[in-house]
Amino acid sequence: MxxxxxxxxxxxxxxxxxxxxxxxxxxxxxxxxxxxxxxxxxxxxxxxxxxxxxxxxxxxxxxxxxxxxxxxxxxxxxYKIPGNWYPNDSKAQAEVDEYLEWHHLGLRYHCYTHIWTSFLIPMMTGRTPSEKAIQKTKKNLSKALKDFERLFLSENKKYIVGDQISFADLQAACEIDQLKMVHYDVQEETFPKIKIWIENVKKECYPHYQELQREVDELADVYQQTVKSKL
Amino acid sequence: MxxxxxxxxxxxxxxxxxxxxxxxxxxxxxxxxxxxxxxxxxxxxxxxxxxxxxxxxxxxxxxxxxxxxxxxxxxxxxYKIPGNWYPNDSKAQAEVDEYLEWHHLGLRYHCYTHIWTSFLIPMMTGRTPSEKAIQKTKKNLSKALKDFERLFLSENKKYIVGDQISFADLQAACEIDQLKMVHYDVQEETFPKIKIWIENVKKECYPHYQELQREVDELADVYQQTVKSKL
Incomplete structure (x- = not known):
């Protein structure tokens, strides 16, 4: 191999x-x-x-x-792969690239900062997390998700670039969906477009997406037992 | 046009x-x-x-x-551009991409956080910056520059990908070089490889690089007058 x-x-x-x-x-x-x-x-x-x-x-x-x-x-x-995942067409590729570049500081930074602050650091140190620090990262995260919805899911299209899924969707969905680790629900937090879009990504990537979510789900249980119960 | x-x-x-x-x-x-x-x-x-x-x-x-x-x-x-700037060859392009993806959270975040903390926020609010906050962002920046030097300039090559300049070098150089805005000197901070490499990038991009540095240099004067003199 x-x-x-x-x-x-x-x-x-x-x-x-x-x-x-x-x-x-x-x-x-x-x-x-x-x-x-x-x-x-x-x-x-x-x-x-x-x-x-x-x-x-x-x-x-x-x-x-x-x-x-x-x-x-x-x-x-x-490799010969279905063209929608990373398009050859200049404009479609540029739009996938535009998201993938925005992703790092636009979304990823805020998702992982919130997870580290409210879960991973408290779990590793055994300390109860600071409510003020959690509220700060949650506020920034909420703004990032609002931007994501407005910039990439606002028009009448199913995915980030038109009606076909691309790696941009997969990258974003894996990032946002892991927020369930800290019991952050995107529907509850009023991002209905994100909720619908993420369900579409999951269906499109069945069963591989679901297969890899098991360990994330297990961490959601660990969060409940080690941190959330103390808050 | x-x-x-x-x-x-x-x-x-x-x-x-x-x-x-x-x-x-x-x-x-x-x-x-x-x-x-x-x-x-x-x-x-x-x-x-x-x-x-x-x-x-x-x-x-x-x-x-x-x-x-x-x-x-x-x-x-x-457009027909010199091939070294964004190579067509799979491996060379992948190495340019590897840097450009690493750039966002590996380097850029730390450069701009340090500049905002030690200069832009104090300038806009009129408050003297917190020495503790500056030391924290400076420490993270120093680690990021150490990583950059080790990961991308450590082998016997002139630029990030071999001996020809690419957009990866330009993106990184513009980021690091703006630290002079807050009088952070990469030589003084013991990154000699970065110092040599950045001089090579400047020579290669003459006179366009220098032309755009004027406004950065002006900000370095503003920093001296508004913030550094109060520290």
């Missing part, structure tokens, strides 16, 4: 690329890495696998590559 | 794309927008020019596009 995929289902971009590989029918050798066990932080790992020490990444016939979006673009040039 | 470029020289990605357009010899109509005057925040601007209300963006024969990297990829497909 020439393509090795290193990932952890607990990492959002890991899930997005895993689902993409499955849907696009690209053959790969799955190489799971356990983030919580710190497997990616050792010196041996840095030398042998990835100097970035972050997930996901690939080894492809000796070529090493990090960053989920760079991986998807690279594989889209090499 | 079919390509309109909306930008402000004070915005880092605006500078990077402007220099790219000049170097790549792509004809465009410059459409300056004044961020400090809030020109991009009006409802009229949102309707007429860009719903994102962020810079830079383009209007190209009626097609509207935001996000600096998406713009560069789009134009690289349409």
């Amino acid at each position: 020439s393509l090795k995929y290193f990932f952890d289902p607990l990492s959002q971009p890991s899930r997005a690329v895993y689902i993409f590989l499955k849907i696009a029918n690209i053959p790969f050798e799955p190489c799971p890495v356990k983030i919580v066990a710190g497997e990616h932080r050792t010196e041996e790992f840095k030398e042998k696998y990835s100097k970035f020490q972050r997930l996901p990444f690939i080894h492809h016939n000796g070529f090493r590559l990090n960053e989920s979006v760079a991986i998807v673009r690279y594989l889209s040039k090499l | 079919s390509l309109k470029y909306f930008f402000d020289p004070l915005s880092q990605p605006s500078r990077a794309v402007y220099i790219f357009l000049k170097i790549a010899n792509i004809p465009f109509e410059p459409c300056p927008v004044k961020i400090v005057a809030g020109e991009h925040r009006t409802e009229e601007f949102k309707e007429k020019y860009s719903k994102f209300q962020r810079l830079p963006f383009i209007h190209h024969n009626g097609f509207r596009l935001n996000e600096s990297v998406a713009i560069v990829r789009y134009l690289s497909k349409l």
Whole structure:
């Protein structure tokens, strides 16, 4: 097998690329890495696998590559995949790119900051999280989701770029959907368009999307037991 | 003129794309927008020019596009530009992409957070900045620059991807170089490889790089007069 995929289902971009590989029918050798066990932080790992020490990444016939979006673009040039996932057409590709660039600081930063503040740091330190800090990250997150809905789901179309799903949708859905880890419900928080769109993404990516959600669901239980019950 | 470029020289990605357009010899109509005057925040601007209300963006024969990297990829497909700036070769392009994706949260976030904390917020509010807050953003920035040097400039090569400059270098250099706005010197802060590399980027992009630095230099004077003198 020439393509090795290193990932952890607990990492959002890991899930997005895993689902993409499955849907696009690209053959790969799955190489799971356990983030919580710190497997990616050792010196041996840095030398042998990835100097970035972050997930996901690939080894492809000796070529090493990090960053989920760079991986998807690279594989889209090499494998015959359904054109909608990363379009060849200049304008459609540009619109997918526009979202994927906006994603990092427009959405991802706010999702993971909220999850770290309200769950992961309190869980690791055993301290009750600060209500003020949680409210701050939640407010920023709410603004980011409002922007996402307005900028990318506002017109009369099913997905971010028209009526066909692309990697932009998968990247965004995996990010937003993991908020259930901290019991943040996008419907409850009045983002009805996001709720409908995310259900469409799930249907389109069945059963691979659902398969990778199990570990996220388990973390939602851990959150209930370790942090939420103390709030 | 079919390509309109909306930008402000004070915005880092605006500078990077402007220099790219000049170097790549792509004809465009410059459409300056004044961020400090809030020109991009009006409802009229949102309707007429860009719903994102962020810079830079383009209007190209009626097609509207935001996000600096998406713009560069789009134009690289349409115009005949020197191949090194955004390579066609799968592996070289993937390495440029790898940096450009890492850039957002790996470097950009830390550069602008430090500049906002130590300069722009104090300047706008008239308050003396908190020494503790400055030290925190400076520490995170220092770690980001260390990562940048280790991950992208550590091997025996002149630029991020081999010996030829690409848009990855321009994006990174415009980001790091603006730290002089808050008198942060990368040599003084012991990043000698960054110092040499940034000088190479400047030489390669002469005189366009230098032309856009004037406004950054002016802000360095404002910083001296309004904030640093009070610290």
